[in-house]
Amino acid sequence: MNTTRLLCCLGYILLAPFIGGLLDGIDRKLSARMQGRTGPSILQPFYDIIKLFHKQIFLVNHSQFFLVGSYLVFVIFSGALMFAGYDLLMSFFALTTAAMFLVLASCSTHSPFSAMASQRELLQMMSYEPMVLLACVGFYLATGSFQVSDIIQSNLSPIVFLPGFFIGFVYILTIKMRKSPFDISTAHHAHQEMVRGVTTEMVGSLYAITQIAEWYENVMLLGIVALFFINGNPISWPLAILGVLFVYFLETLIDNTTARLKWSKVLSSAWLVTLLFGGLNLLVLDLMIKYR
Amino acid sequence: MAKFLPFTGTVLHNLFHKPVTTSYPFVPKEYPERTRGHVEVDMETCLLCGLCSKSCPPRAIHVDRDTHTWSIHRFDCVQCGYCVQKCPKHCLSIVPGYPEPGAEKKLDIYHKPEAIEMKMGQVTVDLSKCVYCTLCAKKCPNEAITVDRAAKTWEIDHHKCLRCSLCVNNCPRHALEIREEEGGFKHPQADLNQCVFCTLCAKKCPASALTVDRATKTWKLNEKECVGCGACAEHCPKGCITMRPAST
Amino acid sequence: MAKQTVVPFGPQHPVLPEPIHLDLVLEDETVVEAVPSIGYVHRGLEKLVEKKDFNEMVYVAERICGICSFMHGMGYCEAVEHIMHVDVPARAKYLRTLWCEMSRLHSHLLWLGLLADAFGFESLFMQSWRMREKILDMFEASTGGRVIFSVNRIGGVLKDIPPEMLRDFLKRFDDMGADLRRLTRTFLDDYSVNERLRDVGFLTKEQALSLGAVGPMLRASGVCYDVRKTGYAAYGDLEVEPVVSTIGDSYARCQVRIGELFQSLDLIRQVGEKMPTGPIAVPVKGNPEGEFFMRCEQPRGEAVYYVRANGTKNLDRMRVRTPTFANIPAMLQTLKGSQLADVPLLILTIDPCISCTER
16 A cells, blocks of 8 residues: 555656646647647747746745745646645645745745736635635545545545536636736736736746646546545546546637636625535435435 | 636647647748848849949948949848839849848858949940930939930039949930040049058159148149049058049 | 735736836725826837938828827828828728728727737637738738738829729628627627626716817717718718617727627628729829828727928928827826726727837
8 A cells, every 4th residue: 555655646747847847738739729829849848848947037035946845846746746635625725835835935025017917816815725625525524534645535426416616626727827808917828917927036047847737636636526426436537638638728728718707706606606616515414424 | 798718728729739830940930922031133234323232221232333242231131111112223133031040240242243244334425415405314313414404514523423324225316325434534532531641652653643731731733734544542551542543 | 995906907918908107006906096107119110201202101001000000091192192282082082981980890899809818718709800801911912911911102192902802802801791790799798708798887978078088988978979980091982870879888889899890790791882983192292381180980999190392302200199199198097996807908908009109
């Protein structure tokens, strides 16, 4: 059992950046085709990262390196926790810590753009955190455990009990992945009032690290999406991968069919969805357990 | 009222159809025939009259009658086509195909073929044939000719004359011709803005036709003494002396 | 009162296609005041009249801006033609009108794309520009240039559009109508776009008039004013009815410009029906002497060309009052009290052309 955990953990640490980068490349290609463009090669994100590492570094504040490094470490830590099959709750809180380090890194630069963007990043965290925590609770109620290793051994896929949670989670995934209607603190294309948001002042390899951390984070988030589908039956695994790919396609599609909203709308709509879908689902689940 | 994601149809349509962008420059673009890409010159008919260079809004064209060259700064050219309109011999054309991008600006130089040597002669008039119709003056691209019908005078400013032969070709009475110079008698002319009054030219002059005074900054040529040998121009350290056809 | 911060916006900012600088005084994310400074792309084009003769100036005038280049060239030509009492042939006038309306189409499509980009709708931006590309192709086929056309001259135009090319163009414009309707539906009806455009950056009719707004900015605030009604070029023979909206917010400005897209298509159809035959230019003799104010309606609004000539081949003075210059005070008014997230959008709703403004 312990060797499996170790292997999964190592697998995540070594493979996640490649999977994340590849997914990013696919996203770019899909977006390009949706816009009628030929688009870059699928490997373009890797070329970009390599190029970023060759750039000269300008540090506005020397603590930035430490903070960005911590962001990466905590993202990897939270992902490793989850993929090794440990506590989901623990992993989510580690992810929140990671996000905090990113905000600190962006705050430390004194640039008005990144300062405002870090405020917005905090607002974003406020909008998605309730749903993230609710999802945790949902998994517990559906399977009776916070341990990922137990969740994947359940008889039925958690999504059967958690359709509302799933919708809510996909909704906040758009915020987490910085996709179009909700990319208020940083967008994948910089044509916005915050320039490049929290990463405005990050240069060269520093920016490359945030990019890699983002890939780790994306893989972990998609892992949670997969968790909704996986049960004790091995057939559920390919189904889960299909589900993940569908969700990813959906995110790209939404990115390409909506305008960016303002932060107040992001906050209110995220909470509304959380309350409506997550809350109702929680209520129903609670009643089911009580009268089982 | 407000619709939810109405753009999805278009996006999905794009996704499942061929992209509209091409891999330019790997797939070359086809230009319509009217595209103003770059200026081309036909040096065989070009007279080096310099009208194109004078009318060029960004001054990208340079014409040098001494070295018989027509040159263009490709990156300065704005492809407006005004030179094509102005060319009296229609030897300029603007054709598709943009100039290649480059790391530095360079001059494209075109030489007039040796075989077609320029006529450096002067326009002369046979006043017995001339009826003072002023057609030559109207055709002259550089306003070098002045004709007064009432006073029956015909004058040409040889410095302004471009020797484009438009007047000769258009004269209804064939009263004009360009007379080739025999040996080419020329007088030196100094650009006094550049001259440092070093007196070297005066010293070298075999006919002592030049008087240069450093104190009063004067440079004088005795035209009667001058033999037009060009020694002064050859020895001028500033290169400010040019040999020009005698004005009369 | 919240702490005030000053955010430098521009001259180099990803949102801005051209350099203009705004000092945004913010309270949290609310803009209290916007202080503009311009002058980053001043090229001294007006001064060039001293160096270039009045025929050469046509090419300088049309290079004032890359988007309404045709109208700049035409405005200057018509001003000089008026001084010199040149009677431009009817066909030249119609050709000018056709190219004017094509310019308006491509300019408004460019604007729609930039607007989409400002509210973060990248695919809509691409789609708008894709449609604009079709018009640029037609420009290239008929004039030889994609953005700078160089077809105007004092006394007419330099290139004719043969009948078969004109027929082909008219057919392409007919097909474009359906595509345009599909595209503009997203701008007018989409939920998220509405969320960004509606009730943002109000400009009342009184404000628009007193701040001297022009063009779609003015018409979106309910003022029915379109210089095309004065009948320059061939507009006198055509039916032009200004597109007006009374709401006065960003949505109204978008609506007016979309309305003008279809109006341009209609005008092009009218031009196609009435296109006269005959010469496209008349020879012009002598030098101009006198002065004249020429007004024309550019995509961005009313532009004024003042020309004074003294009988030599160089003009005394040429002055261009461009629409963006007139719209900047109105833009500052809409910026006051807006959210930072709306700033790019509000800057764009005047359709700024900084090269025009600074010449």
